[in-house]
Amino acid sequence: MCRTDQVPNEPSDRDQDAGATDAAFTSLLEDSAEELYEQAPCGYLSTLMDGTIAKINNTLLDWLGLPRQRVVGRMRFTDLLSVGGKLYHETHFAPMLRMNGEINGIALEIKAAGGSRLPVLVTSKVKTSSDGEPILIRTTVFDARDRRTYEAELLRRHREAEEARRQADADRARLQEALEVLQQSLLPATLPAVPGMEAASYYHTASPDLLGGDFYDLFPLDGTRWAFFLGDVCGKGPKAAAVTSLTRYTLRGAAMHDRDPVSVLRTLNAVLHERYNSGDARYCTSIFGFLEPDGDRTAVQLASGGHPSALIQRADGSADYLPTPGGMLIGILPDAQFTTARTVLSRGDTLLLYTDGLTEARIGPGRDLYGEDALRDFTRAQPPAGPQALVAALTTLLTGFGDGLDDDTALLALGIPATPPAAVGDPLA
Amino acid sequence: MDVRRRNNVRVTGRADGPVVLLAHGFGCDQNMWRLVLPALARDFRVVLFDYVGSGRSDPGAWSEERYSSLEGYARDVTEVCAELDLRDVVFVGHSVSAMVGVLAAARAPERFSALVMVAPSPCYIDEEGYRGGFSAEDIGELLESLESNYLGWSATMAPVIMGNGDRPELGEELTASFCATDPDMARVFARTTFLSDSRRELKTVAVPTLVLECAQDVIAPREVGAYVQAAIPGSRLVTLDATGHCPQLSAPQATAEAIVDFVGAAR
Amino acid sequence: MIPLKIHTRGAATGPVLEITGDLDHATAPALRQCLATVALTPGQCLVLDLSGLDFCDSSGITALLTARSLATAQGADMALAAVPANTTRILRITGLDRVFVLHPDTETATRPPDVPVTGDRPA
Numbered sequence: 155m156c157r158t159d160q161v162p163n164e165p166s167d168r169d170q171d172a173g174a175t176d177a178a179f180t181s182l183l184e185d186s187a188e189e190l191y192e193q194a195p196c197g198y199l200s201t202l203m204d205g206t207i208a209k210i211n212n213t214l215l216d217w218l219g220l221p222r223q224r225v226v227g228r229m230r231f232t233d234l235l236s237v238g239g240k241l242y243h244e245t246h247f248a249p250m251l252r253m254n255g256e257i258n259g260i261a262l263e264i265k266a267a268g269g270s271r272l273p274v275l276v277t278s279k280v281k282t283s284s285d286g287e288p289i290l291i292r293t294t295v296f297d298a299r300d301r302r303t304y305e306a307e308l309l310r311r312h313r314e315a316e317e318a319r320r321q322a323d324a325d326r327a328r329l330q331e332a333l334e335v336l337q338q339s340l341l342p343a344t345l346p347a348v349p350g351m352e353a354a355s356y357y358h359t360a361s362p363d364l365l366g367g368d369f370y371d372l373f374p375l376d377g378t379r380w381a382f383f384l385g386d387v388c389g390k391g392p393k394a395a396a397v398t399s400l401t402r403y404t405l406r407g408a409a410m411h412d413r414d415p416v417s418v419l420r421t422l423n424a425v426l427h428e429r430y431n432s433g434d435a436r437y438c439t440s441i442f443g444f445l446e447p448d449g450d451r452t453a454v455q456l457a458s459g460g461h462p463s464a465l466i467q468r469a470d471g472s473a474d475y476l477p478t479p480g481g482m483l484i485g486i487l488p489d490a491q492f493t494t495a496r497t498v499l500s501r502g503d504t505l506l507l508y509t510d511g512l513t514e515a516r517i518g519p520g521r522d523l524y525g526e527d528a529l530r531d532f533t534r535a536q537p538p539a540g541p542q543a544l545v546a547a548l549t550t551l552l553t554g555f556g557d558g559l560d561d562d563t564a565l566l567a568l569g570i571p572a573t574p575p576a577a578v579g580d581p582l583a
Numbered sequence: 584m585d586v587r588r589r590n591n592v593r594v595t596g597r598a599d600g601p602v603v604l605l606a607h608g609f610g611c612d613q614n615m616w617r618l619v620l621p622a623l624a625r626d627f628r629v630v631l632f633d634y635v636g637s638g639r640s641d642p643g644a645w646s647e648e649r650y651s652s653l654e655g656y657a658r659d660v661t662e663v664c665a666e667l668d669l670r671d672v673v674f675v676g677h678s679v680s681a682m683v684g685v686l687a688a689a690r691a692p693e694r695f696s697a698l699v700m701v702a703p704s705p706c707y708i709d710e711e712g713y714r715g716g717f718s719a720e721d722i723g724e725l726l727e728s729l730e731s732n733y734l735g736w737s738a739t740m741a742p743v744i745m746g747n748g749d750r751p752e753l754g755e756e757l758t759a760s761f762c763a764t765d766p767d768m769a770r771v772f773a774r775t776t777f778l779s780d781s782r783r784e785l786k787t788v789a790v791p792t793l794v795l796e797c798a799q800d801v802i803a804p805r806e807v808g809a810y811v812q813a814a815i816p817g818s819r820l821v822t823l824d825a826t827g828h829c830p831q832l833s834a835p836q837a838t839a840e841a842i843v844d845f846v847g848a849a850r
Numbered sequence: 851m852i853p854l855k856i857h858t859r860g861a862a863t864g865p866v867l868e869i870t871g872d873l874d875h876a877t878a879p880a881l882r883q884c885l886a887t888v889a890l891t892p893g894q895c896l897v898l899d900l901s902g903l904d905f906c907d908s909s910g911i912t913a914l915l916t917a918r919s920l921a922t923a924q925g926a927d928m929a930l931a932a933v934p935a936n937t938t939r940i941l942r943i944t945g946l947d948r949v950f951v952l953h954p955d956t957e958t959a960t961r962p963p964d965v966p967v968t969g970d971r972p973a
Contacts, residue, residue, distance in 0.1 A: 204799070232801055236724065237717065237724050237725045238725040244800075244828035245802075245828065248828075248833070249610070249611060249615060249832045252832050252833065388909060388912050437908075437911075437915070439943075460944030460945050461944075479942075481945055482944065482948075483944040483945060483946065486915055510908075510940075
């Protein structure tokens with residue numbers, strides 16, 4: 155409020171002056187209570203409890219484009235509202251007003267002059283009699299057009315953000331699915347049953363993409379011979395996985411034709427070396443071998459290409475490495491050398507292949523490497539109970555490494571059960 | 584999934600009384616029954632719940648697919664009944680929930696012994712020979728305003744009930760989220776409700792049915808009450824001297840009395 | 851995880867890269883980038899001083915192989931000096947101990963080839 159003219163005052167007559175100013179001001183503006191009500195910048199409305207309009211101000215009548223005599227005593231509050239507003243009034247507004255005695259700032263739309271819908275904000279309060287009975291509802295209606303514009307803009311931006319998020323989620327889900335499918339193609343879904351033998355495997359990838367560089371396989375060649383391999387492509391992630399796939403299928407193919415494990419690895423070497431020259435340098439290490447099961451014994455002939463030696467757990471509880479010194483990693487040199495070894499597995503023996511994710515895991519406060527000696531000692535400490543038991547024990551060991559294990563790890567164990575199967579020719583899975 | 588938690592199930596009243604299952608309609612949640620509850624709890628074992636997507640149901644259980652059809656809500660009902668192993672249930676459904684009750688009774692007839700429809704409507708849109716109360720344009724306008732009214736809707740969804748000295752019947756345990764619903768879920772419920780047409784389902788009703796309507800109801804006009812009563816063989820129509828769509832709030836005493844009388848007579 | 855640090859200096863025989871820290875999947879690219887900037891002339895020897903190397907995995911091995919290829923492509927040699935025990939073990943298992951030239955320390959690695967052990971200089 156600002157004073158529009160100076161009224162001379164005597165210092166000792168302050169109160170009298172204030173009253174005079176008030177009266178002068180009021181008469182100047184012709185501001186009666188009635189006028190304040192009728193010409194308020196917002197709409198005023200009073201209704202009976204059933205919604206019948208008892209009193210309404212000019213402002214609201216102007217917004218509605220309705221004459222007073224059509225409204226007072228004839229229309230209900232809900233008649234002023236759009237369909238959505240009517241509905242909202244019945245299902246939310248009225249119940250909440252009844253429960254609470256008042257309701258503030260509800261966004262509704264009234265049917266305005268000219269047939270359009272005017273967005274408004276509505277506040278209502280129930281007036282109760284002296285005995286607490288609700289007798290009428292006083293409502294204030296504010297023009298909310300500007301606010302609605304603002305809200306519409308916010309809503310638009312919110313929708314855009316939602317859409318972007320949905321898209322991102324969909325993309326992520328698709329990618330995850332694709333990676334899972336790819337990963338499954340790199341490893342055998344289940345190990346086949348080798349007659350008279352038992353096999354077990356374990357695979358864990360440290361890569362968040364689910365694509366690792368470790369690989370293994372076990373498959374029949376003809377009625378009497380089987381082939382196996384386990385290896386490790388250097389690096390991690392999709393590029394390593396691509397080489398893993400190539401490696402696996404090259405070895406499987408070569409195994410069909412070559413009876414010499416060294417020759418099989420040479421084939422792989424040639425394939426990878428050719429790739430090496432064309433840009434992306436990837437090598438792998440691998441052990442590849444043949445099995446010839448024969449009743450109580452299985453002849454094993456294997457070759458190593460730069461891979462950690464296989465470990466053999468014997469039925470008497472001892473465990474030792476099957477040395478293959480001098481084998482070179484595969485794919486780097488055109489004339490890489492590979493070393494063979496042979497052994498025979500008897501009842502209760504288990505041959506263990508592993509990748510260096512196991513032996514290179516960091517353990518203890520000093521983050522020392524677990525190491526090959528520790529692996530051998532661990533295996534010696536296990537009762538010789540076959541491949542599945544050994545892999546289970548190693549799985550527990552690996553899980554115990556926690557975040558000391560940050561590389562891909564694969565295990566493949568092949569063995570002959572200590573006791574013969576119940577039925578003749580019944581392969582134990 | 585724990586159905587009790589999922590649907591915010593509450594059981595009150597007489598443990599050995601006949602089972603009355605109160606189902607809210609579009610708009611709020613089980614708190615709508617607050618004012619009739621004391622009268623019903625005196626004689627009945629009252630089961631209250633919120634449909635998934637309303638009230639304090641588990642929002643994680645909501646799926647647009649399931650709750651875009653009244654069958655989805657009917658499944659909430661039959662699952663609540665199965666979870667609590669309710670028998671001889673008197674289903675009291677408000678507004679569209681009355682139709683949900685019809686569908687639930689068709690799904691699991693062995694569980695229900697009677698139906699009470701409070702301000703029901705099987706179809707809201709007028710057509711040749713049928714007055715639902717709204718034109719197709721009206722409903723279109725309604726749904727469109729729901730879409731664009733997002734912020735307005737959500738701003739009005741979470742008023743808090745303060746301790747209210749002049750309303751002692753509201754009792755001590757006032758919930759803090761009366762009518763608080765996720766606006767997206769509310770939108771789906773609204774679409775499902777106002778585009779539904781359950782008129783054909785009415786003839787499957789095979790239990791005693793009470794139709795309670797209000798004398799002046801903008802959402803469900805008198806023609807609708809008459810239609811429902813005529814379509815359900817043997818049903819009774821009671822018109823309450825009340826205005827608005829929620830007699831359980833605007834005329835709780837009359838509503839409770841009508842239900843109590845009906846259950847007594849139906850047994 | 852100890853970050854990789856590479857310090858380059860010159861010796862009579864050619865550049866010497868002192869590599870400290872972890873050489874693994876994450877840090878190997880840094881070594882490769884550094885190698886790309888090292889200039890070698892034919893007849894020189896690129897020496898990688900691994901005395902400060904804490905950890906080396908297959909990606910690290912690949913980076914060492916890359917160093918060797920780069921040197922060879924420029925007509926130079928490559929040698930590893932002071933290889934830690936763990937890494938020596940990996941080189942042995944993979945057969946790379948017969949591919950890389952290994953020296954016990956940098957002094958030996960950077961000794962000009964035609965200097966006799968006694969220290970007499972050629973004329």
